[in-house]
Amino acid sequence: MDAINAEIFTLTYGSMVRQLIADLEDVNEVNKQLDTMGYNIGIRLIDEFLAKSKTGKCIDFRDTADKIAKVGFKMFLNTSAAVANWNADSTECSLILEDNPLTDFVELPENYAGLSYCNVLCGVIRGALEMVNINVSCNFVKDVLRGDDVSELRLKLLSQMHETYPYKDDD
Amino acid sequence: MFSSPLYRLNIVDRPLAKGKGEVSLSAFSFLFSELVQYCQTRVSNIGELERRLEDIGVGVGLRLLEILCFREKNSKRDIRLLDVLKFVHTSLWKYLFGRQAKDLEQSNTAEDEYMISDYDLFVNKYISVPKDMGALNCAAFVAGIVKGVLDGAGFRARVTAHFVPMKGQPKPKTTILMKFDSAVLAREHRLPSL
Numbered sequence: 001m002d003a004i005n006a007e008i009f010t011l012t013y014g015s016m017v018r019q020l021i022a023d024l025e026d027v028n029e030v031n032k033q034l035d036t037m038g039y040n041i042g043i044r045l046i047d048e049f050l051a052k053s054k055t056g057k058c059i060d061f062r063d064t065a066d067k068i069a070k071v072g073f074k075m076f077l078n079t080s081a082a083v084a085n086w087n088a089d090s091t092e093c094s095l096i097l098e099d100n101p102l103t104d105f106v107e108l109p110e111n112y113a114g115l116s117y118c119n120v121l122c123g124v125i126r127g128a129l130e131m132v133n134i135n136v137s138c139n140f141v142k143d144v145l146r147g148d149d150v151s152e153l154r155l156k157l158l159s160q161m162h163e164t165y166p167y168k169d170d171d
Numbered sequence: 172m173f174s175s176p177l178y179r180l181n182i183v184d185r186p187l188a189k190g191k192g193e194v195s196l197s198a199f200s201f202l203f204s205e206l207v208q209y210c211q212t213r214v215s216n217i218g219e220l221e222r223r224l225e226d227i228g229v230g231v232g233l234r235l236l237e238i239l240c241f242r243e244k245n246s247k248r249d250i251r252l253l254d255v256l257k258f259v260h261t262s263l264w265k266y267l268f269g270r271q272a273k274d275l276e277q278s279n280t281a282e283d284e285y286m287i288s289d290y291d292l293f294v295n296k297y298i299s300v301p302k303d304m305g306a307l308n309c310a311a312f313v314a315g316i317v318k319g320v321l322d323g324a325g326f327r328a329r330v331t332a333h334f335v336p337m338k339g340q341p342k343p344k345t346t347i348l349m350k351f352d353s354a355v356l357a358r359e360h361r362l363p364s365l
Contacts, residue, residue, distance in 0.1 A: 004293060006192035007238070008231070008267060009199045015230035016206050019223075023213065037205040048197055076198040101194055105234070107182040120202075 001052065006078065010104045017117065027114040034116070038123020046128040049075065061157050062086070064134060065093050068125060068155075077101055081153075094141070097151040108145040116140050121153065133161040187241065200297045207298070207309060217307045225315035225330070232319020239266060248324055252351070252359045255324050259317055260287055267316070268293065273344070283356050287317070288335065288346040295345070308332045310345045317347055327352040 020030045053071050058064040062083075069081040079101060085094040102118045116122075122138040129136050135158040142152035210223040239262055240248050249255045260275040268289070278284035294309045310332035318330035328351045334343040 002196035003193040004196045004199045005266065006194045008235075009194045009202070011231040011234050012199070012206070012227070013202060014234075015227045016202070016209075018230060019227050020209075033209075037209065040205055040208075041201040045197070045201055076195050078192065078194050101192060105182075 001075070003078075006101045007104065010101055013102055013120070014106060017115075021112070021115075027112055031114075031116045031119050034119035035123040035126075038120035038125075039127035040123075041120070042124040042127020042129075043131050045076070045124060046131040049128065058132075060090065061134075061160070062090055062093075064129070065095070065155060069095050072128075073097075091157040093155050095153040095155060097153065100144070100151050103145055103151070106145060113146060116143065117145050118143070118151065125153075125155065135159045135161075187238070196293060196296070199293070203294060203309075203312070204297065217304055220307065221311035221332070224309065224311040225318065228312040228315020228317075229319040229322065230315075232316040232321075233323045234319075235263065235266070235316065236320045236323040239263065250325070251362065252326065252355065255321065255326055256285055256349075258324075259320060263317070263320055264289070267313070281350070283351045283353070285349045285351075286346050287349070288344050290340075290342060290344050292345055308334055308345060310347070313345075314347050317349065321349065326355050328355070 017030070017034070020033055021027070024030050024033060049072060053067075053075060055067055055071055058067060065083045069083045073079050073081050077100075079097070079099045081095040081097050083093055084096055086092070100118060102121070106117060108115060108117060116139070118140065122140065125138050126136055137156045137158055139154055140151065141154045142148035142150055144151050206227065207220075207224065210220055210227075214220045214223060236248075239258075240246055243262055249258055256275060259272075261271045264270065264272040264287075272287045273289045274287065276286045276288075278286065292310050292313055294312050298309050300307050300309075314330045314332040318328060321328045321330065328349045330347060330349050333346050333348060335346050336343045
């Protein structure tokens with residue numbers, strides 16, 4: 001796959017977030033906008049992921065989380081995440097970001113403590129999984145920019161639809 | 172509260188990463204396309220859209236100048252016009268696109284205008300401009316980066332991106348036109364000639 005200098009990506013993202021803050025003037029609105037943009041990216045990104053990653057169908061949600069962490073992050077952000085903190089019935093887990101290229105060069109000022117800087121990632125995961133009939137909720141529970149030791153994304157399975165054959169849409 | 176040893180340090184005390192990292196071009200393109208679409212919701216015409224992209228690029232350029240000067244120039248910054256132009260044409264371009272720009276020219280008609288042209292800028296790779304927006308060039312973002320670098324170095328300029336159709340080439344080339352402030356040229360003339 002074609003690659004690009006990670007710093008340009010990082011700085012472009014940073015510049016975009018600054019523009020959003022200037023436009024929307026409210027961190028909650030910015031968080032929402034970032035999530036929406038991520039969602040739009042996710043619903044397109046899944047196509048490329050499926051076409052190029054050569055991974056098959058996920059067996060269960062554990063498998064899904066593993067693929068996001070090990071294949072998805074590797075493919076697009078050239079980093080990987082650890083999957084941890086599963087709940088008892090395997091519907092919730094955390095993605096621990098070891099090295100998040102989006103947060104390079106970033107320092108969150110105190111008055112923007114409510115900003116979920118990398119919220120775009122939540123949107124991407126949500127959008128991408130929705131396209132393969134898995135509904136999840138996704139949000140940051142820990143963020144290095146807010147002083148936590150790691151960035152932790154909490155992934156929660158809401159519902160999973162099974163495609164039944166024959167597909168109704170194709171009629 | 173700040174438990175990680177790295178993040179406990181103030182950001183300026185942390186070591187500056189080497190910058191060898193790469194991410195996939197798709198990741199950038201997805202982000203950039205969202206950025207263009209977002210900007211589009213807040214403007215009423217193409218000129219404004221390009222200006223917004225340029226503004227976002229300026230923020231990138233200002234920071235790139237710092238990084239590149241620190242890494243490649245031993246924290247020294249160029250003070251002569253020609254040196255700065257060469258810096259943009261060579262160092263900046265290599266950093267952004269992995270190669271130096273095709274041409275660096277001075278305009279025949281105006282002393283204060285310089286042009287850098289190149290084909291296939293990555294911002295335009297996955298972008299097809301609809302017919303009714305024919306004049307739009309998303310390289311305005313790159314123009315913004317160049318403007319950020321020039322402004323940061325103390326060479327104020329108006330920077331714009333244009334498509335220039337080329338004979339015998341299927342794709343137009345993109346020209347980044349830099350028009351420098353009169354103050355910049357006046358200063359250049361006062362300095363002893365190179």
